[in-house]
Amino acid sequence: MHLTQSLHRALQQAPDRPMTICGDRVRTTREVVDRVSRLAAAFQGIGVREDDRVGLLALNSDVHQEFFFANWWMGAVAHPLNTRWSAAEIAYALTDSGTEVLLVDDSFAALGPELLERAEGLHTLVHCGSGPTPDGMLDYEALIAGFEPVPDIRRGGDKAVFLLYTGGTTGTPKGVTVTDRGLQTSMLSSLVMTQASIPDGVNLLTAPLFHIGALTGWYTQNLVGGTLVFLPSFTPDGVLEAIQKHGVTTTTLVPVMVQMVCNHPEFASYDTSSVRRITYGGAGSPESLLRLVMECFPQARFTQGYGMTETSVLSVLVHEDHVRGGPRLRSAGRATPCIELAVVGPDGLPVPTGEVGEVVTRGDHVMAGYWGKPQLTAEALRGGWMHTGDCGYLDDDGYLYIVDRLKDxxxxxxxxxxxxxxxxxxxxxxxxxxxxxxxxxxxxxxxxxxxxxxxxxxxxxxxxxxxxxxxxxxxxxxxxxxxxxxxxxxxxxxxxxxxxxxxxxxxxx
Missing domain, CATH: 3.30.300.30 (ANL, C-terminal domain)
Structure with a gap:
């Protein structure tokens, strides 16, 4: 199996269904696949080769759909950058990863010259915004129009597909190498347990698509087929308007977003009856907030996901647990089907049920390693387990409770x-x-x-x-x-x- 398989399936089954919606721009599956294959050819035409990293510095848009799949179509590694970072942090990640080509939208075009100066190796900027293309940059639409489609190489297996930078305990970010096998394992495992993405559904993407949590929702919807609605950034009004306008069925939010949506003074005036699944993660949620959300979306099912960039989703608190309530609402749920999860002591051995230790995991879902950092990789993956740095304990039924973080x-x-x-x-x-x-x-x-x-x-x-x-x-x-x-x-x-x-x-x- 390979990541672009979902595009071929969608083209076979629903070529004229809207695949992406971004503002007033709607593109069908047929259009998206054509643009992906042309963008892949354009990447090759400007010197991108297999296994090269290609960067994207942009707010959420349908460009993300095309960018991710075009990289995999021609064999490159997608490197979405944190849009909230300073120029120094962005330049560090570009230099550390050896990224030579970077796409920027209107929000970050002005930063381009500074990044060219500060990031070693970066030599090509592609403007993917809707405004005029700045001097010295290539035009995204012109590139797509100027190249003929190329065949999909069907990149898969243990090949790297994402390079995602996460904060560093040593003070500098680390590049997490995510493989096709790792991402597929985690996504399929999550779908089996939660059905968080509905086949042929409408998924609202408002959490930033440089986060593994947002990418999980994005990819699982592609996997089962449907329509993706992109919001450039989160606002309560934007979320409620999109739900009402597009009949959104699923979305992924962090708790503070959920709270702001439910507390919107005009919440009751919006039609939110289409929502069937809400996935949240990124922080623990007080029971009072969960009860509020369940009251606001009584027709929806809720899923809490726990994980990290290095592992994607590790455990899930399913909807039935939310309905039952009780102390397990404070848990991070249970391990998903395709992974191993344990809690160990300083000696690396499992601790008894109820005893606090470090959460560790192993399986195909774990990262290939930290980019260019073999010692840190060896430390994180010692003994064959990925050490999360989180302290927690398991109860008698395998529910995981996170109590502290070793990494501060x-x-x-x-x-x-x-x-x-x-x-x-x-x-x-x-x-x-x-x-x-x-x-x-x-x-x-x-x-x-x-x-x-x-x-x-x-x-x-x-x-x-x-x-x-x-x-x-x-x-x-x-x-x-x-x-x-x-x-x-x-x-x-x-x-x-x-x-x-x-x-x-x-x-x-």
Missing amino acids: MIITGGENVYSAEVENALAAHPAVAECAVIGVPDEHWGERVHAVIVLRSGATVTAEEIRSHAKTLIAGYKAPRSVEFVETLPLSPAGKILKRQLRNACSDA
Whole structure:
């Protein structure tokens, strides 16, 4: 099996059905497949070869559908970039991955010259927006029109298909190499357990398509056939309007998005009766929020997914668990059918039921490795298991409960933020002597990034100045939302900052 197989199936069974909807632009399956094959030829024509990485820096649109499949059609690796990153972070990922060709839309076209200068090896920019093509860039539509279709090489097996960068515990992002086999295993496993994508359904894509969670919803809908509706970014109004206009049947959201949709003051005035499946993930959800969502969408089935870029979906809390309620609503569900999942102690051996340890997994769904980082790959995959860095426990029926994160990852509004990245940025400020970054509970975002800072002797700086400084080096959502200045940080005998004490102090405040 190969990833482009879904296109061939759709062309055979529903060639004239709308496959993509983006604003007022509607394209049929026949049109999309033709454009994909021409774009694949265009990539070859501008020098892209098999296994090369091709980047995309763009808000959600039907370009994503064509971009992903065109890469696989001619054998390249799709490299969607985080649109919320700073120029420095984007340039790092482009350089680290050896990406030579980058597509940019209108929102990021102005960043193109800076990226050409900062990213080693990057030499070609393709403008895929609707506005005028800037000087020095190739025009996306002209490329598609200027090349004849080429045959699909049917890339599959253990070949890389995605390069997805995730935050780094060492302070720099890591490129996760996702294979065809890995993605297919995870997607099929999820479908078997949840039926989260409905055959011939209408899937709304509003979560950013550089996230594995959003990509899961996108690909599973392609797998079973249907129509994909693209929103450039999330707004409650945009989601409700799209549901009503297009008869959306399925969508994937993070909890803060679900909450904003349900709390929209005009929610009751929209027709949301078409929605049949809602998948959420990216952070734990309080039971009160789940109850609210189930009241707002009484006709829908709900699925919670737990996973990470390196593994895609690991476990699922199915709709029946939501209906039953109780303490299992606080769980991450049970392992999907095609994977192995365990909780182990420091010795790598499984711990007894109910005992906290590190969540590990193995199977075809696991990444091939971190791009260009063999030591980090070996550490993550030691003993044949992918070590997630999450602490949790299993109950007697195999339900997984996540209780902490070994890697000090913060999940804020569905975005993963690693404290080391933020700490590196804060430490670059001349007034900062020491700092620690933790996640603290937040009613709106789930968690917020909180910085605890010791200033240099005689230095003065405001919290807002700290935030502004951080935003020059890292994405805005990673910058601390709250800042606390202290005289000293709590240290262990070995000199390690005791973040648990900092979290406890914040919870007691």
